[in-house]
Amino acid sequence: MAKKVLIVFAHQSSASFNAAAKSAAVEVLTAQGCTVEVSDLYAMNFKAAATAEDIKGDVKDAEHFRYQEETRLAWEEGRLVEDITAEQTKLTEADLLIFQFPMYWFSVPAIMKGWIDRVLTCGFAFTGEKRYSQGLLKEKKAMLSFTTGSLESMFSSTGINGDMNVTLWPIQNGILHYCGFQVLPPQIFWAPSCASPEARQTMLEGWRSRLQGLLEEKPLSFISLDCFDPKAFQLTPDVQEKHASQEFGLTVGIHLGKPLPPQNQMKAGC
Amino acid sequence: MAKKVLIVFAHQSSASFNAAAKSAAVEVLTAQGCTVEVSDLYAMNFKAAATAEDIKGDVKDAEHFRYQEETRLAWEEGRLVEDITAEQTKLTEADLLIFQFPMYWFSVPAIMKGWIDRVLTCGFAFTGEKRYSQGLLKEKKAMLSFTTGSLESMFSSTGINGDMNVTLWPIQNGILHYCGFQVLPPQIFWAPSCASPEARQTMLEGWRSRLQGLLEEKPLSFISLDCFDPKAFQLTPDVQEKHASQEFGLTVGIHLGKPLPPQNQMKAGC
Numbered sequence: 001m002a003k004k005v006l007i008v009f010a011h012q013s014s015a016s017f018n019a020a021a022k023s024a025a026v027e028v029l030t031a032q033g034c035t036v037e038v039s040d041l042y043a044m045n046f047k048a049a050a051t052a053e054d055i056k057g058d059v060k061d062a063e064h065f066r067y068q069e070e071t072r073l074a075w076e077e078g079r080l081v082e083d084i085t086a087e088q089t090k091l092t093e094a095d096l097l098i099f100q101f102p103m104y105w106f107s108v109p110a111i112m113k114g115w116i117d118r119v120l121t122c123g124f125a126f127t128g129e130k131r132y133s134q135g136l137l138k139e140k141k142a143m144l145s146f147t148t149g150s151l152e153s154m155f156s157s158t159g160i161n162g163d164m165n166v167t168l169w170p171i172q173n174g175i176l177h178y179c180g181f182q183v184l185p186p187q188i189f190w191a192p193s194c195a196s197p198e199a200r201q202t203m204l205e206g207w208r209s210r211l212q213g214l215l216e217e218k219p220l221s222f223i224s225l226d227c228f229d230p231k232a233f234q235l236t237p238d239v240q241e242k243h244a245s246q247e248f249g250l251t252v253g254i255h256l257g258k259p260l261p262p263q264n265q266m267k268a269g270c
Numbered sequence: 271m272a273k274k275v276l277i278v279f280a281h282q283s284s285a286s287f288n289a290a291a292k293s294a295a296v297e298v299l300t301a302q303g304c305t306v307e308v309s310d311l312y313a314m315n316f317k318a319a320a321t322a323e324d325i326k327g328d329v330k331d332a333e334h335f336r337y338q339e340e341t342r343l344a345w346e347e348g349r350l351v352e353d354i355t356a357e358q359t360k361l362t363e364a365d366l367l368i369f370q371f372p373m374y375w376f377s378v379p380a381i382m383k384g385w386i387d388r389v390l391t392c393g394f395a396f397t398g399e400k401r402y403s404q405g406l407l408k409e410k411k412a413m414l415s416f417t418t419g420s421l422e423s424m425f426s427s428t429g430i431n432g433d434m435n436v437t438l439w440p441i442q443n444g445i446l447h448y449c450g451f452q453v454l455p456p457q458i459f460w461a462p463s464c465a466s467p468e469a470r471q472t473m474l475e476g477w478r479s480r481l482q483g484l485l486e487e488k489p490l491s492f493i494s495l496d497c498f499d500p501k502a503f504q505l506t507p508d509v510q511e512k513h514a515s516q517e518f519g520l521t522v523g524i525h526l527g528k529p530l531p532p533q534n535q536m537k538a539g540c
Contacts, residue, residue: 015333015335016336049318049381052282107377110318110384110386111380151503153504154503159504160402160503160524162524162525166439170377174437233424255530257530
């Protein structure tokens, strides 16, 4: 069946490598019969700040405004502003969400963080009970596709920027997996601005080739919600016991004081 | 000598716990003779998105706009817009920078990411040669002070959110240490919204008490730039050899495939 893809795109220039990566995705996925929608955040002048203006009508507690609580309520009552609901509608229809961006300061650019802060509201993307492997978006897939300024060697466990797996954990676990998304391995374009035009072309060819089978790829491994006790959210004793003799921890974040499983945030099955 | 402190503050409400933590810092540090400046990002309606409008006059390459390159040039030529230069001036004068915020999605709120993306420009905060322990802001201290939505137990190496040290690494290493800041241990207010008024008061008292000696605290440990070779930015063979028999890696990110040093991003001397 034809799939729907939403690309959330954050680069200021249509001549950029990021724009070329976005266009490659649109082209290859469309050729496969997918319907592809692009949210071009800079072109949309997308609002980044999480404010009371995100809610139509009165807020519940104007004196002590709490963003998460107020937007949860507004979501329930259909009182979120149009730019948020438009993105939520696109996401509701999508089978796959791709974030395409240049890494800024070991994370997404502020305008994309604004999309995350404002669109993935409580009630829509998760609740206190429905999160991680039970997150409300668990039928969907999501992935990061990004460029770095640094070379790959610098993002290793002996390199100056440290292990890329560590840098990816808060985003892939704390945002994507938290909402339930099945997280596909990231597409990392290492320092295209330092590469020759031929090398950049090769990177894009690699992406086009990956896109052919992207929708059938196996997602990264995270730990199921039912491995944690429902009060303190600690790994249950039987899970801990079962892994006591293992060489590596379970994930980058939930590592049990052991070495991190290598490439845990980069490859499926790690 | 009297010190100068800049607090970059991101909460929408003056009745919030974050506002109380900010006010406590202003009060206690001022009483010590410090000059305290606050950048209240929501009140300032601080622009978050990194765009060509951040540069006065013509950009170098309008066809293919590259933010880092264009802002580096604009910084050299005094052509950055006033809201950026105003923050840079405050930061130039400051001895200590405190980020006060509620954690949003395992990171800073978008409006604060915008301050980071736009104010810490190449040339002002770092260059290709002057970064990490040689970063241009290395005479200054910086720290994170934030609230979480989750309990402390959930942010452990056996908890559902994973080890808080992993979550902090990209911010404390990739932003603060990258610019050279001496990074003070974070002040973490665990889930004040789930706590009783008395428990919240106790948290604030703890912060007030810590603030008394904050400026004399020992910073977190990071690895000196000269431990890396200057081409591939890998730990030099002698550093790797020296640590071969150690139980733990050097930092959360630069862990050499070993267990992470416990509390490395939380306490000095780890």
